[in-house]
Amino acid sequence: MDHPMNIVSSNPTTVSTLYQALASGNRNISVLIATDLEWWFHGPQNCHHMMKMLTGESSPSDFKFQPRSMDAIDDNCVIVEGWEGAQVYWVHVWTLKDGVITQFREYFNTWLTVRDLRPLNCLTSTTTLWQSHPQDLAPRSLPGLMFAI
Template identity: 85%
Template sequence: MDQPKNVLISSNATTVRTLYQALASGNTNISGLIATDLEWWFHGPHNCQHMMKMLTGQSSPSDFKFQPRSMDAIDHDCVIVEGWDGAQVYWVHVWTLKDGVITQFREYFNTWLTVRDLRPLNCLTSTTLWQSHPQDLAQRSLPELMLAI
């Protein structure tokens, strides 16, 4: 029997929150949270692939601290996490989950992001599901991307 959509969304957000908590504490035992064949996508300067380095053991939590400022579960399989550190660093992580396990990860570093739903048959009318929250980075000029799902 399928779980109600709101239960899946809550469960997915809990999985992603657990991942960030584990990484912040230096706990690298995250098996069960992430699929072994994780699909990965990165946008930003090559030397800023901090999450990849963290998950593959090439860096430690002291090298770069992911401190999420917002976490939004959208749709039934997607969790978007956003963080920024003053005027220097802004990042967005888009996690896709299947059956409670993270199967896809998109990392955007110093890039504004808009997520739009293009799945309806009539792609001329799409829905914005999520947008970057500039807050203390509002005056900063960053490239903008649209993620279509």
């Protein structure tokens, strides 16, 4: 069995492997994703692109997810961000347990701030762990959301 630190450090690799598999049309991703994947979406109803990819309802030619940034947050969360010109911006938040993706949150055309609201040394803390940074969309007005850990 892998040491927990090895699992944590491999979480971005697992998520990257998923994007590579989907981009190449490889649907053999069951070893990366839990059978009871929890999914949450925020954005326009016609933009459920990743869930359609994961369920086989669409192909890589329907929408190309090209991550521009990937950040490991905490010990079980990977945030991936991508944007295409001035029209499309997306953030994916993947939660992993023991190296397997257990939760997926998709934010489409939404600014996202991830905050740590857990008490720190018995005091309430509000630490920003991650914030959207799509340079191509700076002049656009997008709804903002806060994701609390």
